Amino acid sequence: MSTVTDIPAVTGRPLAAARRPAWQRALLALVGGILLLSVVRVVTGADELSSSGTLSSALALAVPIGLAGLGGLWAERAGVVNIGLEGMMIAGTFGAGWMGYQHGPWLGLVAGIVFGAVGGLLHAVATVTFGVDHIISGVAINILGLGATQYLADRLFTGVEGGGPTQSPQIPSVSTFTVPGTGWLLTLEKHHWLFVSDVAALLRALTFEVSWFTLIALLLVIGSFFVLWRTTFGLRLRSCGEDPWAAESLGVKVLRYKYAGVVASGALAGFAGAFLAEVAANVYREGQTGGRGYIGLAAMIFGNWRPGGLAGGALLFGYTDGLQFRRGEESVHALLLLLAAGLIVFGVVMLVRRRALQGVLSLLVGVAVLVLFLVTDSVAQDFISMTPYVATLLVLALASQRLRPPAADGVVYRKGEGH
Amino acid sequence: MTSARWRSTLLGIAAPLLAIALAVLVTSLVLVVAGDPVGKVWQTLLFVHSKEAARSRAVVNIINSATVYYFSALAVAIGFRMRLFNIGVEGQYRFAAFAAAYLGASVTLPKPLHVLFVLVVAMLAGALWAAVPALLKVTRGVSEVISTIMLNSIATALVAWLLRKASAKGGTSLNLSTKTLPDSAHVGGISIGFLDTKVQVYGLVFLAVVAGAVYWFAIERTRFGFDLRATGRSETAAVASGVDVRRMVVAAMLLSGAVAGLVGIPALVGTAPYNYSLSTQSGLGFTGIAIALLGRNTALGIAVGALLWAYLDIAANPLQIQAGVSTQLVTIMQGTIVLSVVVAYELVRRYRVSSEQRRVAAALRPGPAAQGAAA
Amino acid sequence: MPAHPSPVDTSHPVEVVIAAAAPAVTLRGITKRFPGVVANRDIDIEVAKGTVHAIVGENGAGKSTLMKILYGMQKPDEGTIAVDGSEVVFSSPADAIAVGVGMVHQHFMLADNLTVLENVVLGAERLHGIRDAARTRIRELSTAYGLDIEPDRLVEELGVGARQRVEILKVLYRGAKTIILDEPTAVLVPQEVDELFDNLRELKSEGLTVVFISHKLDEVLSVADEITVIRRGTTVATVRPGEVDARGLAELMVGSELPSPETRESTVTDQTVLSLEHVTLRAADGRDVLSEVSLQVRRGEVLGIAGVEGNGQSELVETILGIRKPQEGTIRLQGEDITGWSTRRRREAGIGYVPEDRHRHGLLLEAPLWENRVLGHQTQRPNVRGPLLDRAGARRDTERIVRDYDVRTPGIDVLASALSGGNQQKLIVGRELSGEPVLLVAAHPTRGVDVGAQAQIWDAVRDARAAGLAVLLISADLEELIGLSDTLQVILRGRLVAREDPSRVTPESLGASMTGLGRGEGAA
């Protein structure tokens, strides 16, 4: 009976303390990522891979997706699945267009947010008050958002100079800011040096003619993290998504927090819509969201229901989406090299972990992609438009997925009826 | 007992009736606010002033649309029954419809076999496209919500490319299409005797009925269905009971994809131009989600939902042409109905609970016989 | 304010002696109806300040419901609540907390994915914020009451004992004056129970009031100052421990004798049903969760596994069931190597399974009882015929189980979630003993089950054992473990570390060897 003392306890994990803090890991990943990209750029000569133009396009394309994802985050952290983001986003584009063309972009933004929030409110009434299945309500809101805005646009924009049933008149532009004295970044970028130029391009993308809306969006990501993880309000809201009955048993007014989360969710989706209408374009246009609400939802899941992760997901999508517009044939071809490297590394890792099938498969595909890269020198137009979707799938398939949705996400909660 | 049964049937009818009342109310409100002619709209929607022929055509068109929706919703429902969210029916059916149209036009077979061939190709192609998210989920843990969203877009690009490669059109045509299916692959329409119209019901409407019956039977009456539902209700309990959840994920996804593959087929083999082209109907996968939910994932409920949906779709034309109201009203109504139905069911549920409590309270009074946990 | 019982109340067989001070809690005429069931009917209870007041009753008697009403989680249909002599109306637990009532639920009310700190401060953020001040306060309380709680751990990493202590800490953190504990001891080992009772006495000495629910009557007698018995939703007696013994209490509850888990004559044969040889199971991070476990269960034998929760019992069970695959070792059932078999195949081969967490692993809460009868036996008669469900057969057999195991339910079409915890358990046990299994893997088969039903379950297990069933029993109830087992092994940190003789071991010495302190014969 003396042998037992040295056996490790069964419960409990290796302590997280041994790992670096999250921000350090993120920084490391960022530097590693840039370096990898830089090497591929130098090897392939595809300069668009990390040009400031590509990166600023990536940012512009990522913002609406990220905002929608952030909307999803707020709702789902409060335990309400929000598949209605698309509809709320559509409402946002309409609100921004309608108010924006009359009273300028800032009031347009407010209207976009309010319209999105109204969609959120409807979702909250259905799911929280009436206990309706969250998916049903979300689908209904997508349909309603589409129908109602088209109906309203027909009523409100027809006959207005520059407008029509499918689009609003022009909305005045949102101003941008440029950090003064950073012109040298461009010079540096133009040298195409390994790593240095890529970093310069990144900095330039973040400091040159950036829309104020973009800045607000970035702040919202950080702000969401702060509010949800560092405040009482956030703790209560998250507890409603993890275990509403436990929260209820401690006197948390669960319904109220769920309402707050879902309405905030709608407001953020509305912001995403306003961004599309006012920054990405200068009009409300029917069908302008083009499924970005769903992509936002995907980004949120991709990011494991965390603001940093979803921002990463949105940026990945925005980057690969933007890249196809930047000498796509050549740039996407260069991505193949990156992909081949990824697959081969993954295959080796899998083999080391004795998962033969996955390892061999991945190696084979990796080599095939490498061969494809070597024997071709561009990717056909026809396939370029798949880039962001394929890239997202591949990253998900290669990254080990330990998804952890809020435990009571999507569960219909009725007051006083917990088990 | 009989009076209790009466009550429960009554309550069962109450929910849909309440839903319709709610939807009518909300839609009328929208009309009033927007200043559209409320009375005229409802008359048009009910085909009050339509000619006999138009009404007959509408009936046939509703059945045809509903047939197509039915497959789509059924495909979605198979996944839903085990909490698998297949948003990818859209991509699956378009990929399958293309494959079936293309391969169907490139073989020569005698009549019944040729139709069978087209059906089998469609189901296999749908299942193949659905296999990707299934495998990604079970081997790499990729959420099917993400992968199916991505695969819809990938299918769009892929099919567009294949269609361009395969297109039989040329000259001045601005369409792209596969070759026309030969006669042997056509399924004749059915004329409904008492309806005064030349438009015919898709021959494959029977396949939809059969699919619904098989679905009901498989889900409610077989071991497989039990395992599927058990997984949906509690994955942990299902695992402990011996269900191999990974295998269920793959099976449900493949079945869902196979049924999705059928979505495009009634129109493909049932009406001219018997090919897949740029004007082939799209968006059915998303409609399927709404209808599956509307029908609460049951075979019968989905049938009712599909008919209702189709009816509103068909009403869009007269609404524009006769009542002068924008077709978006139909979209608003569809959204409203989905919400009304679920809200109505919830209200009826609450009423049922509270009336049950009152009943218990009343039953308690007489004496100690009614005491106890079991009432 | 009516601080004293109204004159209408004359139904109490034993009158409560009312203390001079206003009672901590007075419940008057509480009635609560659920669809199909009256959970509480005209209940009257008075809890004196600074006492431990126990509430006992059969499964489904309405104890939990009553406590939820007192805690503001459910609204009574009729009746009044008074705290410290003044009448109150609770619309949510917040109101109850505000007047100093706290509750520990038996089904933990903890969010797994939040830290201990977050779970504790939730709803009481105003006291010490949500960061350092709160952390300090938690450490203080933890030390003061010997709770041994680390605020920054995720709750999902904690074992049940620790979770129970977190629940208590939650209540203490809020400075509750009246603490409700719903079956707090069901998951604790004796040492932990003792610690808990020490804590309760300490709380009492500080003037706090404790309302305590348990099915373990000797525990109740040892710790309570007053005991209220509830039968079928209404109060039938309030007694003091000195006035009654366990048997008397049981009779008040159910009108039957207090049963004992003792197994009479041995039925052990020499035919091995289950054998594990050097089974090692590793977690994802490579650590051994089970190492080199070897054991045998024979026909007619009950092998008891004793151990503090979280030492690999769940993993052992799941490995035998095929839910987890061991990295090394062999599992045999009746001589056949089943290591590579699926769970389904194992269950078809005759392994019955009573899981420790009935809500997660044992039931489809949203399905009717008869479908729950099918669960786990989807390929066996009378539930199926070939690939088809046999609804009639399953329903008939469900009715048999409801009858034979005294499952209190309005019918077999109600959802499993509507049954009280104990009745859910009876249904599961009944199901798993159906269809003549060769091996029963039972984790805490009588947890949360009242004394009457407990006896029935024990009898059922004994009968099956006599008919040749092999049983692997895991239980936190050491009396049950010692009483039922033919052989006892102790599991500690994934290893079988000791073998005990159930005819000689006492709960105390067994408890000691479970924590690695005791001395037993070394075992591999």
Next chain:
Amino acid sequence: GCGGSSSPSGSGAGAAPSSGSSSAPSTAGSSAPSSGTSAGGDLKIGVAYDVGGRGDQSFNDAAAAGVDKFKSETGATVQEAAAVNGESDAAREERLTQLAEGGYDPILVVGFVYATALSKVAPQYPDTHFAIVDSTDAKGANIANLTFAEDQGSFLVGVAAALKSKTHNVGFVGGVDTPLINKFERGFKAGVEAGKSGTKVQVKYLTQPPDFSGFGDPAKGKTAAKGMYDAGADVVFQAAGGSGAGVFQAAAAAKAMAIGVDSDQAKTAAASVKSVIITSMLKKVDVASYDFIKSVADGSPLTGEKVYDLKAGGVDYATTGGQVDDIKSTLDDYKQKLISGAITIPSK
């Protein structure tokens, strides 16, 4: 539909056409009382629009402008209906049937997606006159196929682009990758090559069918055009419907040039971007629709294929803003060569 689009599937399109649509009250389905008295005043005209319908600021609007012109001249009755995104052939068929059944004649059908439906409906109403814009797939004695030589018009703006480009690098942004938009691309490329041999042409389509959101996603248009300008282009031709607004924005931001489509967009685009639009490829659907209705009113209805090419004045380039005045003679030269057949554009 959720991931789909709501944009014209028929044509790359631009802003409102020149002729009178902004002044006309454009509530769908309005049947104004006849005020005019000239021939055709008792005509009941039916119009089936493609997705987007009247007021889409695109080619549906162009068709509507022709109808409006006729209506204002004669006081004819007009009944309109628009397609729904991604609908079935049966739904299209029903729309045409309802119009025909309602006694509307002539019936103008806008968009190639109607071809199948029209070829089924037209034979059932042999006395009704139909015309379909952008398709030759539906044939019949009572069908006029109104098509346009988009490639010729695009050729001319291609020449203009090549001549105006200082970087010898130009771009083409197509809304959706369909044969119709491919036709614009082919013409444009040929024109660029003719204008200045060796000029680089960057090509990008925003979406693939049946995802028609490429016709209504200005954000994508902007990103694509920005990518081209950043990669050295200084003129970009857009055939991207509603997404074109984004192309103009990108041009303005890059201080570069853009070319509009369908209507004279230098007139109708937002004030802030008007100056970047050096010319537009004009596709005069209004002329075609007016001609067709008039022909029916005059008793000599058009049938069969009618190609609106340069010769027929169906396509052209715009000169608003005077930015191509310096090369006008060259452009007109090419125009003549195209008309005479001295230059032909490959059809694949």
